[in-house]
Amino acid sequence: MSELKTLFKRVEYDLDGLLHFIDLGDIALPDIQRPFVWTNAKVRDLFDSMYRGFPVGYFLFWESESETGVKQIGVGAKQFKKASRLVVDGQQRLTSLYAVFRGQKVLDANFKERQIEIAFRPRDGKFEVTDAAIRRDVEWIPNISDLWASGKSSYTLVKDYLRRIKEKIDLPEDQEEAIAHNLDRLFDLRKYPFTALEIASSVDEEQVADIFVRINSKGVPLNQADFILTLLSVFWEVGRRALETFCHSARTGAKIDGKASSFNHLIDPDPDQLLRVSIAFGFGRGRLKSVYQILRGKDAETGDFSDAKREAQFEVLKNAQAEVLNLTNWHQFLSAIVGAGFRSSEMISSNNALLYAYAFYLLGRKRHGVDEHILQKLIGRWFFATSLTGRYTSSPETVMDGDLARLRSITTAEEFCKVLNDIIESNLPNDFWNITLPAKLDSSSARNPELFCYIASQNLLGARVLYSHKTVRDLIDPSLQTKKKPLERHHLFPRAYLEGSGIVDIRHINQMANFALLEWPDNISISDDAPSVYVPKVLARLDAAVADQMMQDHALPEGWESMAYDHFLEARRTLMAQVIQKGFNVLK
Known part of the structure; x- marks a missing residue:
């Protein structure tokens, strides 16, 4: 034992x-x-x-x-x-x-x-965060760092402080003694x-x-990416700093090397997330644990570590990261996601799905030479499908490892496209569209991949905002900086109306199928009226053909305004699934 x-x-x-x-x-x-x-x-x-x-x-x-x-x-x-x-x-x-x-x-x-500037008032031993008022007040030492940085003895510091303050304030002897004591105490924190x-x-x-x-129960659990970043700090500090610079640029729009920036409206990446993309692209691996050992120079057969092996593997990582951080690759990939209808970070339900899609984009573009116009739609379709099915929600590393394994033996652009399309089709059979997806739409969650794919489909189909001449795509543009959101989620059956009808369960009221995107003035004007009251009024201002197309694009059953609420929800979920499938098929 x-x-x-x-x-x-x-x-x-x-x-x-x-x-x-x-x-x-x-x-x-x-x-x-x-x-x-x-x-x-x-x-x-x-x-x-x-x-x-x-x-x-x-x-x-x-x-x-x-x-x-x-x-x-x-x-x-x-x-x-x-x-x-x-x-x-x-x-x-x-x-x-x-x-x-x-x-x-x-x-x-x-x-x-x-x-960090911390101020200290010797009279009463009070600490405060330095601000403009403190800097103007002679009683305060505005930055206690200066005490130790000065290199002066505590005796000299006390004498200098008392001389300075006496020029402004009359100090009784007992207060001088208290100040001297408090300054000594601060100085002795060393x-x-x-x-x-x-x-x-x-x-x-x-x-x-x-x-x-x-x-440290409040700490963020460490993972293999953290340890690989450790290796970068030792053996390739420039590479680690490049990751951090790229991530900083994505958040702030700061230029990289005086050129363009990695800023976008879809994701603020972290260094460990981009590292995962580099590992997937460079080593064809989804699991990071084995890569950590490889980068340390471990021989798979003997278990021994060698500098030569480590250097060779780091060369692979360096080449992969260069492509991952290439701004042309980055923005072309993001344009594929936008082209699939996902226009802002609010529509991204899984960063894993997004970043893994980037790895596949790089593999298609750099490794297999897929034509860009084909690759754009394929990667958009891949992201749409993996988001909709939650492919990387559970055990993402294991699933990604399996997906990458299917690409190891292929050599051509056609084979690459076939592998991804086969995975997509096998996960989206007819039963998914007709049974599984309507069931998944039975939800009151505001952050739901099915909901985001539904809105993405409306973008792809060029759908107009309900009761408006403007399109969903235009008003969901993240570059619009308005005081009030141009689109609001509107209860088709208003909450007050439902509560007055005896339906008080919030989850039931806030069903995904009870919401549609409206311009905020329309949302306000509809107020709490029953659908049978407000729908004829708003339809009266629309051309009949436009109104009919609008009902289709928003998955609204014919005569829905007069339906019983539960019947309406069931019918609309089926139609919403059909809208999602129709939008998805635009990417074929």
């Missing part, structure tokens, strides 16, 4: 010692950690607790003897390939302390640098004691991830 051993030891530090080890690169953040997310107010509260002598928690470090990727705490170009201890838990606290004591900027979740639990170097990355998740 194997003997269970404690995987950690306890070590005592003072804050000055911790900061010194960070300066040396001996303590660093592993790239399994996330960006800095604390607010300045939370940093203020940390300093207030320490100043009052309260405990503020322990740190969890990982002793590391291997070349595990690290990133410097704070902002700077200096990178360390080796560190004796990596921060597993306590990143936000330690980053806060280092940033304030060293006057360093931090990089936040949006890849933006920011300076000696604040911390306990660290240090995990042994024998513990591997997966065990560390498990420990991190177990002790």
